[in-house]
Amino acid sequence: MVSLETPVCEFDRPIVDFSLPAVDGKIWTPALARGEKGLLVMFICNHCPYVKAIRDRMVRDTRELMRYGVNTVAIMSNDPAEYQEDSLENMRKVAEDYDFPFPYLFDESQEVAKAYGAVCTPDFFGYNESLRLQYRGRLDASRKEAAAVDVKRELFEAMKQVAMTGHGPKEQIPSMGCSIKWKAG
Secondary structure, three states: OOEEEOOOOOOOOEOOOOOEEEOOOOEEOHHHHOOOOEEEEEEOOOOOHHHHHHHHHHHHHHHHHHHHOEEEEEEEOOOOOOOHHHOHHHHHHHHHHOOOOOOEEEOOOOHHHHHHOOOEEOEEEEEEOOOEEEEOOOOOOOOOOOOOOOOOOHHHHHHHHHHHHOOOOOOOOOOEEEEOOOOOO
């Protein structure tokens, strides 16, 4: 397993458009998924210990962000031929088991992850109401194990700020996680 950190935020970079199938059978685009005050695009997967360590908090925070007008989508871009735990069937199961309050999308071609420059799971891209990038940091101080219960909610606070002001915090700590599992060739 290779651990990577995300690059720094490219403030005001426009959102990359996509049209991807979700575990609910629907096709989602940023225009369909966006909230009144923004959209959080998360690259996650099922097998990564970094994602597993924050799943409960990720669900809590994305559910709470909806109250501020920020919706979320999660995109799984790993090659399920190499990582069976990341198969579409297992994506459905995880989404149901954790009661994901957001669409869980499958980027089978991996083109969306490449277009975003996603490097790891989890990788967070927080957009304002104009769908301009304002956050590319971590959820919180969790690594492969969940951080303390009272840890600062960095992603939540940043996206709440984006919802209220249109701008993310200037200081952001990169997310860390497992490398995206690219298809050979």
